[in-house]
Amino acid sequence: MSSIKTSFGQQHLDLPAIHDWHLKEVLRDLGILEEIQAGQATCNTCKKKVTLENLSAIKLGPKQTILLICDSIECLGTAWAGEARR
Numbered sequence: 001m002s003s004i005k006t007s008f009g010q011q012h013l014d015l016p017a018i019h020d021w022h023l024k025e026v027l028r029d030l031g032i033l034e035e036i037q038a039g040q041a042t043c044n045t046c047k048k049k050v051t052l053e054n055l056s057a058i059k060l061g062p063k064q065t066i067l068l069i070c071d072s073i074e075c076l077g078t079a080w081a082g083e084a085r086r
Contacts, residue, residue: 043070
């Protein structure tokens with residue numbers, strides 16, 4: 001697993017890469033594993049159901065919300081469209 005720092009409130013979140021071996025642990029720590037396993041999580045971009053198999057990215061959104069991105073190349077491009085310009 002690459003560097004993982006947490007960030008909610010005063011802490012910083014840096015999740016550049018997470019190996020599949022650690023994915024459930026990270027999702028549990030973020031408080032979203034059960035939501036994903038129950039089929040209640042959706043992609044922030046296309047609203048398709050996000051599963052452990054199609055989860056491609058986790059992004060910190062406004063007001064410290066966790067945004068999930070599915071494996072669609074269009075969704076990944078949309079989710080980070082503004083990031084490249086920063």
